[in-house]
Amino acid sequence: MKEVSKSETAKREENILAFWKERKIFEKSLQKDAPKGEYVFYDGPPFATGLPHYGHLVASVIKDVVPRYWTMRGYRVPRVWGWDCHGLPIENIVEKELGFKHKKEIKEYGIAKFNEFCRSRVLTYASEWEKIIPRIGRWADMEHAYRTMDKPFMESVWWVFKQLYDKGLVYEDYRSMHICPRCETTLSQQEVSEGYKDVKDISVTVKFELVDEPGTYFLAWTTTPWTLPGNVALAVGAEVTYVKVKIPEGFAWLAKDRVVTIVPEAEILEERKGQELAGIKYKPLFDYYAKDESLKNRENGWKVYTADFITTEAGTGIAHEAPAFGSDDWELAKKESLPFVQHVNMDGTFKKEVTDFSGRDVKPIDDPQATDVLIIKYLAHNGLLLSKEKIEHSYPHCWRCDTPLLNYATSSWFVSVTKLKENLLENAKNINWSPAHIKEGRFGDWLSGARDWSISRQRFWASVIPIWRCEKCKKLKVFGSAAELEEASGKKVNDLHKHIVDEISFACACGGVMKRVPDVLDTWFDSGSMPYGERHYPFENTEKFKRVFPAQFIAEGLDQTRAWFYYLHVLAGALFNRNAFQNVIVNGIVLAEDGKKMSKKLNNYPDPMEVVDRYGADALRFYLLASPVMQAENLSFSEKGVNEVARKNIGRLGNVLAFYQMYADDTKRGTASTHVLDRWILARLGQLVRESTRGFEKYQLDTATRPIVLFIDDLSVWYLRRSRERFKEGGDDAEAARATLRHVLYTLSLIVAPSMPFFAEHLFQSAKEEGDPESVHLAEWPASAQKGFFAQLFGKKDSILSDMANARAIVTQALEARDKAGIKVRQPLQKLTVNSKQLTGKGREGLLQLIKDEVNVKEVEVRNSFALDTNITPKLREEGAVRDAVRLVQDARKAARMRPGEHGEVSITVSQEDRLVIGQRLEAIGKQTNTTISLL
Numbered sequence: 017m018k019e020v021s022k023s024e025t026a027k028r029e030e031n032i033l034a035f036w037k038e039r040k041i042f043e044k045s046l047q048k049d050a051p052k053g054e055y056v057f058y059d060g061p062p063f064a065t066g067l068p069h070y071g072h073l074v075a076s077v078i079k080d081v082v083p084r085y086w087t088m089r090g091y092r093v094p095r096v097w098g099w100d101c102h103g104l105p106i107e108n109i110v111e112k113e114l115g116f117k118h119k120k121e122i123k124e125y126g127i128a129k130f131n132e133f134c135r136s137r138v139l140t141y142a143s144e145w146e147k148i149i150p151r152i153g154r155w156a157d158m159e160h161a162y163r164t165m166d167k168p169f170m171e172s173v174w175w176v177f178k179q180l181y182d183k184g185l186v187y188e189d190y191r192s193m194h195i196c197p198r199c200e201t202t203l204s205q206q207e208v209s210e211g212y213k214d215v216k217d218i219s220v221t222v223k224f225e226l227v228d229e230p231g232t233y234f235l236a237w238t239t240t241p242w243t244l245p246g247n248v249a250l251a252v253g254a255e256v257t258y259v260k261v262k263i264p265e266g267f268a269w270l271a272k273d274r275v276v277t278i279v280p281e282a283e284i285l286e287e288r289k290g291q292e293l294a295g296i297k298y299k300p301l302f303d304y305y306a307k308d309e310s311l312k313n314r315e316n317g318w319k320v321y322t323a324d325f326i327t328t329e330a331g332t333g334i335a336h337e338a339p340a341f342g343s344d345d346w347e348l349a350k351k352e353s354l355p356f357v358q359h360v361n362m363d364g365t366f367k368k369e370v371t372d373f374s375g376r377d378v379k380p381i382d383d384p385q386a387t388d389v390l391i392i393k394y395l396a397h398n399g400l401l402l403s404k405e406k407i408e409h410s411y412p413h414c415w416r417c418d419t420p421l422l423n424y425a426t427s428s429w430f431v432s433v434t435k436l437k438e439n440l441l442e443n444a445k446n447i448n449w450s451p452a453h454i455k456e457g458r459f460g461d462w463l464s465g466a467r468d469w470s471i472s473r474q475r476f477w478a479s480v481i482p483i484w485r486c487e488k489c490k491k492l493k494v495f496g497s498a499a500e501l502e503e504a505s506g507k508k509v510n511d512l513h514k515h516i517v518d519e520i521s522f523a524c525a526c527g528g529v530m531k532r533v534p535d536v537l538d539t540w541f542d543s544g545s546m547p548y549g550e551r552h553y554p555f556e557n558t559e560k561f562k563r564v565f566p567a568q569f570i571a572e573g574l575d576q577t578r579a580w581f582y583y584l585h586v587l588a589g590a591l592f593n594r595n596a597f598q599n600v601i602v603n604g605i606v607l608a609e610d611g612k613k614m615s616k617k618l619n620n621y622p623d624p625m626e627v628v629d630r631y632g633a634d635a636l637r638f639y640l641l642a643s644p645v646m647q648a649e650n651l652s653f654s655e656k657g658v659n660e661v662a663r664k665n666i667g668r669l670g671n672v673l674a675f676y677q678m679y680a681d682d683t684k685r686g687t688a689s690t691h692v693l694d695r696w697i698l699a700r701l702g703q704l705v706r707e708s709t710r711g712f713e714k715y716q717l718d719t720a721t722r723p724i725v726l727f728i729d730d731l732s733v734w735y736l737r738r739s740r741e742r743f744k745e746g747g748d749d750a751e752a753a754r755a756t757l758r759h760v761l762y763t764l765s766l767i768v769a770p771s772m773p774f775f776a777e778h779l780f781q782s783a784k785e786e787g788d789p790e791s792v793h794l795a796e797w798p799a800s801a802q803k804g805f806f807a808q809l810f811g812k813k814d815s816i817l818s819d820m821a822n823a824r825a826i827v828t829q830a831l832e833a834r835d836k837a838g839i840k841v842r843q844p845l846q847k848l849t850v851n852s853k854q855l856t857g858k859g860r861e862g863l864l865q866l867i868k869d870e871v872n873v874k875e876v877e878v879r880n881s882f883a884l885d886t887n888i889t890p891k892l893r894e895e896g897a898v899r900d901a902v903r904l905v906q907d908a909r910k911a912a913r914m915r916p917g918e919h920g921e922v923s924i925t926v927s928q929e930d931r932l933v934i935g936q937r938l939e940a941i942g943k944q945t946n947t948t949i950s951l952l
């Protein structure tokens with residue numbers, strides 16, 4: 017990290033951090049009376065394998081703002097940090113560190129050693145997180161963080177698994193699914209959906225020659241030429257019309273609808289329905305498997321079958337079937353008892369019997385088309401290729417290592433989500449989403465389309481599948497706790513990781529040996545088990561658990577809709593038929609300013625901690641909170657934007673506070689002033705409280721924070737500017753003004769406490785009185801107290817807000833009229849006539865005075881029109897000249913940095929026209945400005 021000189025704001029924030037720490041304010045906020053009881057928040061744990069990025073910070077800010085608000089509303093909001101410790105992210109880092117390229121190197125190295133290495137690296141950056149997270153103002157108990165790799169957490173995961181198993185929701189199946197050949201593991205639907213990218217590939221139209229009609233071919237089209245050695249059948253649609261056409265090398269069959277595209281000029285010789293083609297035999301393209309007489313179901317291979325998944329929208333209307341490499345293919349193979357040929361290893365290389373290509377990667381990561389090209393050459397050489405074509409299509413890649421995935425038939429354990437779906441959809445109705453459209457949109461759609469969840473991974477550093485299987489009778493034993501395993505095995509179990517529990521076997525009743533099934537669990541099973549794992553439920557905290565489930569609030573980024581949010585929902589639905597959370601805020605993605613992904617390599621974004629050092633954490637927080645990421649939309653991060661927040665909101669508010677402090681005395685907070693400006697700002701404050709409260713109640717943080725910007729603007733640009741004179745010593749209503757401003761600043765400190773916790777503290781400390789809490793974060797939210805108060809003070813129909821808005825509109829209109837007439841504001845004018853309908857409330861006199869001062873007119877007349885009298889009489893002209901002269905003197909004093917009480921001397925020049933007038937009043941002007949003036 018670069019050394020950035022810290023701004024005054026950043027230094028002040030650091031002092032406030034020290035104050036909170038020293039006074040244990042966070043701890044006190046958890047210990048203080050909570051009349052409303054506990055507010056339950058679940059924290060989605062991050063990995064500590066890298067430094068926190070903007071995505072983490074956005075989520076962290078949200079996870080801080082909401083608990084602070086509910087604490088102020090009288091709840092106790094425990095916030096225990098968690099660490100996600102398992103899975104591919106950490107395994108991949110360790111593999112790189114050890115220089116491993118293949119999974120087998122891990123086995124050679126030793127799984128125990130590998131896992132212990134993972135354990136030692138998992139919290140590499142934890143201490144950085146422990147610095148950064150508090151610095152952005154997030155309160156969390158990081159000292160007692162739960163870790164998904166600790167035995168209590170892992171034991172709860174076993175319990176969850178066994179519950180599901182006992183309910184008949186876990187099963188093993190052999191089916192076609194996506195695998196990563198580099199990581200050599202299966203992946204879930206969600207993991208696959210994360211990794212789609214547009215890639216270039218080659219599609220081929222291949223000729224399969226009929227056994228009984230040499231020179232006649234079936235044409236089939238594929239985008240994965242590497243699967244062709246695994247072909248065992250062709251599929252046609254029973255009701256689809258196929259035609260035989262003449263091609264240069266003989267004759268070919270394909271769907272009638274596809275002739276135009278595939279062989280446009282060809283002459284049609286014969287027409288048949290798909291079902292009439294069923295059963296016709298063709299010659300295999302490759303003989304690696306067809307010649308193997310021991311191959312099961314060999315007699316059913318290399319024939320045409322009908323299938324209901326055939327369309328004529330692409331290809332030839334005839335599908336090449338490789339049952340080990342596609343789910344439709346696999347289903348057809350099961351139905352028709354096709355031979356099963358798996359010509360590729362799980363590491364993505366051709367098996368040795370595929371003699372022409374053995375050992376080659378089917379999709380080499382550095383040149384994904386290379387192997388397909390070799391296959392195509394082979395086909396062309398053997399007269400089996402009709403045509404080839406470059407295509408671009410969307411293809412899934414490993415979310416972790418970016419290797420192209422393969423569709424691959426293998427054995428896996430599943431959670432039967434489809435069995436639960438009705439309940440899951442029903443329970444989802446109870447969840448409040450922010451933004452609301454995610455509920456029926458991204459989440460609802462994903463839930464409606466949910467398939468069974470593949471939970472086995474053929475990896476190492478993870479929670480394990482707690483199933484033991486008898487080698488002899490194949491009976492299963494599922495464990496839901498360490499104690500159960502100890503009892504069955506007679507061994508002490510202190511750790512539930514793979515390398516430990518795989519060593520534990522025991523005798524089956526049949527005399528065979530029970531050994532653990534080798535797979536580990538999808539890490540999302542850990543994350544989804546977090547409500548139980550965090551509290552070691554049900555082994556501990558059984559009473560407490562009832563109070564802390566479901567969560568009232570969770571938050572994460574949009575990508576978690578199909579991940580953490582979904583898995584929490586699935587497991588809670590499976591265990592308790594409930595939703596796991598009631599309210600959820602989904603944030604969008606933070607991009608670099610140029611709209612591209614933030615990239616360390618491109619260096620296209622500022623380090624978050626540098627931003628904090630420059631503008632303060634409050635500015636960063638507020639910038640994010642008022643931004644589109646709160647609507648789950650993308651945000652192009654702009655440092656200028658943070659700077660603007662710092663200047664416009666925090667800077668201006670700082671100026672208001674400095675002004676207040678300049679005149680502050682013992683005057684207590686008060687709301688009794690009848691001055692129109694005080695009444696107006698108090699009404700605005702009441703409006704702000706209502707708007708902000710409404711936003712927080714709906715979990716719409718942008719709605720809760722944006723009105724603060726407008727309020728600060730009104731407070732500084734209108735209220736304070738128009739009130740300056742009132743504050744001065746000896747003013748008629750100085751005390752009323754001070755009392756009002758103190759009340760406003762105090763209340764404002766409460767309203768900004770969740771969003772700008774540092775500045776709120778600064779403000780609170782200046783405006784608080786004896787008997788107030790020691791920190792703003794131990795104070796109560798103003799909402800309930802204010803509601804009745806404002807109604808009582810002004811009556812329900814008080815029109816002060818609209819009247820002031822009208823008065824300001826009149827001022828704007830009048831200043832525009834001045835501008836048009838070319839008369840500067842310093843030149844007094846006689847009269848402004850305004851429309852009576854615009855000013856009706858009881859504060860009318862005060863408002864007219866405001867308008868008079870602001871527009872610089874002698875009188876404001878209320879009639880049914882608007883007019884500015886722009887006639888400058890000699891008397892008005894003189895007044896203007898005097899004001900100009902005063903301004904000249906004041907500017908000169910300012911330039912010489914003179915203090916108000918200090919006497920000065922200055923020479924000024926004025927126009928010939930005004931010389932006489934100014935000369936006569938030189939003494940008066942001198943007195944007013946405390947300066948001896950001479951005319952040049």
Ligand SMILES: [Zn+2]
Nearest residue numbers: 196199414417
């Ligand atoms: Zn991978």
Ligand SMILES: [Zn+2]
Nearest residue numbers: 486489524526
């Ligand atoms: Zn047995």
